[in-house]
Amino acid sequence: MIDIAVIGAGRIGQIHAANLHQHSAANLRCIIDVSDAAATQLADRCATDIGSVDDMLADSSIQAVVIASSTDTHAELVSACAQAGKAIFCEKPLDLNVDTAKQCLTVVEDMNVLMCLGFNRRHDPSFERVKTEIESGTVGDVEVVSITSRDPSPPPADYVTRSGGLFRDMMIHDFDMGRWLLGEEPLEIFATGSVLVDEAIGKAGDIDTAVATMKTASGRLCLITNSRRCSYGYDQRIEVFGSRGMARAANQRETLVETAGQSGYSREPALPFFLERYADAYRIQLDKFLRAVGGEKISLPSGHDGLRALEIADAANRSHAEGIPVRLQLPFQAASGHGSD
């Protein structure tokens, strides 16, 4: 049994706590949140207690921590947990600032603790299957990765303001997915976008529709298209094209029922949003994290993967702002970046 605490009782924290509550190898020790009410409510649902960061850090019987609090607290909490010698699962992004992210990763490395970043999509069974098909040779040499990612409806404008913008909040998942599937570091990005969905997003200084192309040293290419609104559900598709073939993951629906009538054949929309679409992925990633904490050798998205995605997002922002493609430096301490596959 692994003793573990959850920081953050919001939407994502609730998912993680529920998954830990049901996991046979996890002993969910406490829920920590700035709001006592929120912490208590979640703790009750998961038959555990509420706690505080200081107590948790001081309690050496707590081996692992899930950080699902607000983004601006991630880096500090990661550093503190690392210094307390705890295994860390941290939601993305590490921080909106690359330098802050680097500093906390240095602490993680110095303390030599296990750290996993919450790029949940890598654990989605369909996307993992695409990765497996690449590794088994079905696709041959990867040449072009295409990622379509569209949210069902635009977030409120005040969320947009806090989010760091579409590239750092939304497309960051696709940057990580692109790196993972390309099997090679992107060294150039061109990103551009528009306000086509919601003028309030434009007023908040952000875009709601965007495309990006990335290129690696050997010339592999990645295309990403994002929208903050999609009428037919949460659109999450990837396609990997290569010298021997192609592998792609289609959108998922609640059922595979099809009806037909005078106007033709109909199928239901895609699953509504990430809670439904990635329910399995959330469960699987925590299970893998727990197994890694337990000593199993398991490849997990690392802090450096989180940092790299952030660097790409920053480059995308600059590309969009200046209207030029942006060169990417080789990853910070690339040698450690091997967690990515």
Place this chain on the structure above:
Amino acid sequence: MIDIAVIGAGRIGQIHAANLHQHSAANLRCIIDVSDAAATQLADRCATDIGSVDDMLADSSIQAVVIASSTDTHAELVSACAQAGKAIFCEKPLDLNVDTAKQCLTVVEDMNVLMCLGFNRRHDPSFERVKTEIESGTVGDVEVVSITSRDPSPPPADYVTRSGGLFRDMMIHDFDMGRWLLGEEPLEIFATGSVLVDEAIGKAGDIDTAVATMKTASGRLCLITNSRRCSYGYDQRIEVFGSRGMARAANQRETLVETAGQSGYSREPALPFFLERYADAYRIQLDKFLRAVGGEKISLPSGHDGLRALEIADAANRSHAEGIPVRLQLPFQAASGHGSD
């Protein structure tokens, strides 16, 4: 070039005439119809002349005849053409009476002329592919053949009266398809049906919805389901299940476009009816017939295939009328029935 005449300027005759008009190896000599007006109109469209049965029979330069006149004229015309030594393509059914059909087939055999029955579906590229998949071993030993066949809308009641009934008019195609795909003679049939679509059909003494199961000597099974009305187009599907796998042919649409919106994903209905769905099949069957007339060794549905389908339809009628399964005799001169594959 093969000199050929078409008897019958109705719906099917028009298809055959147009295909012959465009075929580089056919010399369409004349159109023959009881209605001069109909014959003239079709002859004009196909840049040929009108003719008469007697002249055609007497003209030894006409090598082949397409018989697409009304069903009650088939047997007599087949006999006459056979006696005149002409190659015969005859629309199904040979006749509504098994004995009459047998008599005209005896003439065909005696005269040793080439005869092809218009089971057009055997020439549909998708169904032919299913047959090929069986022959190549993909399916293994055939065990169960399932056929779904639904017309878009019920025929007028007076057509029903003349048609010989659902089993002889509509399901007869599926009996032939079943035989062809089973690769073995069905020796028992159980058929039952209902009037669910159109009461006028019931008043005319027929049914509009029916199912049948057939069984061969070795125990292979065939299921057929028919309806005289289908809201989503002309429903024509087959599935063959066997020891190693399955092969199936899906319905066809005009395009492969899919749209998506708030209520889900949509595709257009299946093709509307047989003229659209089997356009290729009509063209291909005549092409094969012409090639066979030209001396090529080509397997075509024979007169005996037509007779056998009729015998099965009669057995289905009896099964439905008496509420019992009906044993089928081994085919009349089975040795000649090899055209079926």
Place this chain on the structure above:
Amino acid sequence: MIDIAVIGAGRIGQIHAANLHQHSAANLRCIIDVSDAAATQLADRCATDIGSVDDMLADSSIQAVVIASSTDTHAELVSACAQAGKAIFCEKPLDLNVDTAKQCLTVVEDMNVLMCLGFNRRHDPSFERVKTEIESGTVGDVEVVSITSRDPSPPPADYVTRSGGLFRDMMIHDFDMGRWLLGEEPLEIFATGSVLVDEAIGKAGDIDTAVATMKTASGRLCLITNSRRCSYGYDQRIEVFGSRGMARAANQRETLVETAGQSGYSREPALPFFLERYADAYRIQLDKFLRAVGGEKISLPSGHDGLRALEIADAANRSHAEGIPVRLQLPFQAASGHGSD
């Protein structure tokens, strides 16, 4: 919280116990099995105790019982539990003998206890969706129900001997599904089958491939096809055709990944067997049962549904044995059959 016991620690008992263990409204009180070792192992996994039938019957704090022991014990246990006033969830079939089944149902009615039969497929989200599409009018008046059900590989011959035969062991699910989707009692059945898969099954006096057609009073039709072996996974499809359209449920796969290469496009096989295919259905049916025990008004497959399916299976057996269609009596106490939808 509902206090509940599980009888039977075999394959199905394990599923139910695990689902109860994770259910927030269930208090899994004990596991009962003729084998202490099996009971102990499952009890340990579900953090509960082992128990005995007598103690359980005597303990009035246990409100509900899941009966998942061997078929020959069902009827007696149902009667005993009913007499002890407990709510009953019983795996199908109630019994292999219709009279025995009727007797135990009489006890259930006399004691007026809640009883749910384990026709898990009714709770499958895809099949429930098809039912919903019927109820919402998409299909119009139901005319033809087609059910394809194929197991991945044949059971051992000794299982076949005990099973009651294909119609009572396997197609019984499809008889229930057919009744449920037809929305009307079948009053006639014709069933026939063959030994095409495994000669050992034939030697054990059973068949491994079968088809059946059923007909209701108003003329609605149902086709069922079964095989004990299917190379591409567990083949579980239904299609309902009606006056306004069609609804169908396709096979499910682990992922929706498709690959393409020189030989074409490929998708993985269907899910391997019922544990995977109906995992959700098993969970949902117990959840519904618990909610019904808790007082919610929920429609569940009743004991009479179980009895009716058995009667149809017996008729199918007779039809197959005698080679004739068999008339079905109106259901035993049809008035109570409201559970069926």
Place this chain on the structure above:
Amino acid sequence: MIDIAVIGAGRIGQIHAANLHQHSAANLRCIIDVSDAAATQLADRCATDIGSVDDMLADSSIQAVVIASSTDTHAELVSACAQAGKAIFCEKPLDLNVDTAKQCLTVVEDMNVLMCLGFNRRHDPSFERVKTEIESGTVGDVEVVSITSRDPSPPPADYVTRSGGLFRDMMIHDFDMGRWLLGEEPLEIFATGSVLVDEAIGKAGDIDTAVATMKTASGRLCLITNSRRCSYGYDQRIEVFGSRGMARAANQRETLVETAGQSGYSREPALPFFLERYADAYRIQLDKFLRAVGGEKISLPSGHDGLRALEIADAANRSHAEGIPVRLQLPFQAASGHGSD
């Protein structure tokens, strides 16, 4: 009947000649080719004569000309035919040089003759359906157009040298398709590519894998991905995403047969190449051209559409060469560009 000549007896010329030969409204007067042998062979097959450019220009009974000769002859022939007052169907591209293209279009405008450019894909029934879905409002406001276009296998290196490069030879079709579906002029393009398929193409100074993103004045986006090699056939897909939904055209196969076995479900590859995939489109575009020559008001891709695609291709070339996005000028005489939809 429209009297028409075909210049060019190569691969495309043969398609056009065969379609004209079978068209009831066309009188195919002659085939013209620099090789007498090629012209004679094609003329024989189409039951017509060979001719010369000078005779054809001088013969006022020839109303229309199909120009399917080598690219470097297009502009001169267009000018000559325009001056002779003939309706012109010209294969793409008009010329590899924008200025030359402009000059010949000026002649076309001065002479006020009908001119249609051979962007055959606009006439593909599936792509036309996507366009119709946009026009009927299914998609809402168009926001993102995604085009995937992959050839089955790389052309010989000497073809590459003559072709003008991937952007002007291959992606030019997608530039036109993008403009057509965006419903708005792209004003910026970023294009990048790699040599991943065939080193010989790299040595010839070209690329074989490329992506491009385009943006219109209102912020609509277009993504294009091209490869010179695709293992699973000719990959031709488009997807249009908008405020209300999405419309997409899938790849086409010879049949819709699916097989299943132990390793899963299989479908055949996409159609092999453009002759098969666009057979209908070639036929339909000539039919539309003939109807336009006959006086019908029909929207056809114009010379200006051809010029615009060429300008975009040149911008793509510059973008790729210099590594920057390139601004596009508003179209040359945009007022005449009405042909584009």
